Amino acid sequence: MTKIIVGMADLKVDRAPCMLTTLGLGSCVGIALYDPASKVAGLAHIMLPDSTKMQNNQNLAKFADTAMVKMIQDMAAIGANKTRLRAKIAGGAQMFSFNSKNDDMRIGDRNVEATLRLLKQYSIPLIAYEVGANYGRTVELYADDGRFLIKTIGHGNREL
């Protein structure tokens, strides 16, 4: 099976058989979209919630909003049906326990909030998620059945 690595501020889509993975999500969020009928899978590793707040926004995969649009397009281009897409997400941790109300430090939460809002906006049901807390996560999305594995250091491994 082909293993496709999605980097930081990156997104990839492909058809089964393949496994999409992104390593060590911290405050970033891994957004997995899947169409069970065409077995088309997509995985994005977004860093920031909103491209419209930034001047430097050419990299579409860096932001939740632009990554979502591009991933849906890319998946449709290789046979996915937008209305059949469903989502699983992971990440959005707060790696360091800042004792501060500074919004900048809650970037993990804000990435998750933005992702949830976008899924709602595009009517994509959220099937499963594991977000927040203070540890990193590696995720794997299998295009044959859409299962989503989460691996951590010292916080166990799970299948969503």
Place this chain on the structure above:
Amino acid sequence: MSLFSNLNEMHLDVLKEIGSIGTGNAVTAVSSLINKKVQMNVPSVELIEFDTLADFVGGPEIILVGVLIGISDDVSGMIMFLMDIDTAHNLLGSVLSSMGIEASTDGSLSELELSAIEEISNIMAGSYLGSLSGLTNLRVRQSVPMLAIDMANALLSVPAIEFGKMADHVLFINSSFSVENVAVNGYFILVPDEDSFAKIMRSLGVEL
């Protein structure tokens, strides 16, 4: 418009010099802390794309000790000091033995050792920032250090996101040094926010 897209060789040299002097001071601080000779290699300073960042510290999933310190005043942002687990143990061994305490040998880190690491990192970051402040004549205040042990990419996501707001690269300073033949691998990532970055360059007579 990316913050770093206008940087030329001279700008990079200036940043390299800051990194070099900062790291030199940090290493000197460690040396006096453990009362041993510390040898420093010439630090490298690079602008690295998010994607390849983790390759410079041994891979995305390698376990690292990360200490994050917020900075404020004339320069605001954060500084992160990363080291691999072996390095943490080596440093602890030297520091604790100089105080007559035996470091744990089973590969785990006790509460005492974790706070010792925080304190060592705090001292190193302090000297690093002290030299930044001295060079630029800008005031820099540091917050209480925070420690996390996790996958490299997860720790790196914190400075990467900060840089991500203004660029598609991270300014990365790789400093390795050895304590009496024990190799120590440490990495500094200085993340000034956009205004502070311009301020630092300007104070050194470099217009961006």
